[in-house]
Each structure stands twice: as structure tokens, then as C-alpha cells.
Amino acid sequence: MKILLARVAKGNTKWADQAVDNYLKRIGSVWKIEERKFKLSSKTDLKEKRRLESEQIQRILTPTDRLIVLDERGEAITSEEFAVWLEMSMNQGCKRIVFAIGGPFGHAPEFRKKAWRSLAFSPMVLNHEMARMLLAEQIYRASTIIWGGKYHH
Numbered sequence: 001m002k003i004l005l006a007r008v009a010k011g012n013t014k015w016a017d018q019a020v021d022n023y024l025k026r027i028g029s030v031w032k033i034e035e036r037k038f039k040l041s042s043k044t045d046l047k048e049k050r051r052l053e054s055e056q057i058q059r060i061l062t063p064t065d066r067l068i069v070l071d072e073r074g075e076a077i078t079s080e081e082f083a084v085w086l087e088m089s090m091n092q093g094c095k096r097i098v099f100a101i102g103g104p105f106g107h108a109p110e111f112r113k114k115a116w117r118s119l120a121f122s123p124m125v126l127n128h129e130m131a132r133m134l135l136a137e138q139i140y141r142a143s144t145i146i147w148g149g150k151y152h153h
Contacts, residue, residue, distance in 0.1 A: 001089065002096040005035040005135065008053045008103040009128050016129035023136035030143045040103050053103045054111035061098060067115045069100045069107050072125050074118030083142035085117060101131055
């Protein structure tokens with residue numbers, strides 16, 4: 001199974017890049033994982049900004065992708081439950097899971113509705129780079145829950 005981290009951001013934050021790269025290397029031994037950055041919209045209207053940013057990610061999705069959006073209104077789950085999401089996806093023959101991290105103002109409501117799941121790390125809004133780092137860490141943790149390893153407990 002492939003995993004894509006799709007994010008709308010300026011990017012190039014050294015501390016987050018280093019942490020995410022570290023986890024992506026670890027994950028690479030069990031899943032093919034990549035990260036793709038999309039541009040922030042320059043529009044001032046928030047509805048239009050969200051729509052344009054979400055459309056960038058929507059354009060790269062295929063009909064067989066399983067979309068999980070990160071959103072503070074999403075499901076707050078345990079690491080074990082997150083591992084179940086990933087393992088279930090593998091067992092159901094999912095070719096690629098796409099995790100979408102929106103820009104500073106989140107995803108367009110229409111885009112969120114297209115998601116298989118919506119994931120919240122906190123009811124608080126998190127800094128984009130922090131959410132990205134937490135996602136990479138949790139994907140790595142899930143891999144150790146699924147295939148064994150000393151990382152999780």
C-alpha cells in the first residue's frame with residue numbers, strides 16, 4: 001500500500017522537515033510513502049481560499065484512493081484505532097491512502113465530505129508543521145503496532 005501526505009503550506013521549516021524525514025525513512029521499510037506540498041491560495045475570501053486549496057489535492061486523487069482529511073472537527077482516536085484504519089485499508093486492497101492537511105484555514109466543506117475519514121489530533125487548531133509531524137509519527141507508530149516493534153509501548 002502507498003501513503004501520500006498531501007499538504008497545503010509554505011513549508012521549509014527545518015525542525016519539522018527533519019522530524020518528518022526521520023519518520024518517513026522509518027516507514028519506508030513497510031509502506032511506500034511520499035509527501036507532496038501544494039501552494040497556499042492568495043485569495044482573501046476564506047471560502048474561495050479553502051476551495052482553491054482543496055481543489056489542488058482533489059485533482060491528484062484517483063477513484064481508488066482512500067482520502068483521510070486532518071481536521072479539528074474529525075474523529076479523535078487512539079493510536080491503536082488509527083492502526084486499525086490502516087490495516088483495514090490494506091486488507092481491503094486499498095492501493096493508496098491520501099492524508100490531506102489543509103492550509104491555515106482548513107479544507108473546503110465539500111472536500112471534507114468526500115473523505116473516507118476525518119482525523120483530529122486535537123479539538124484545538126494545530127500549527128501546520130506540528131500536525132504534519134504528528135501525522136508522520138502516528139503512521140510510524142501504526143506500522144509498529146501492525147507488524148510489531150518496540151516503538152509502541
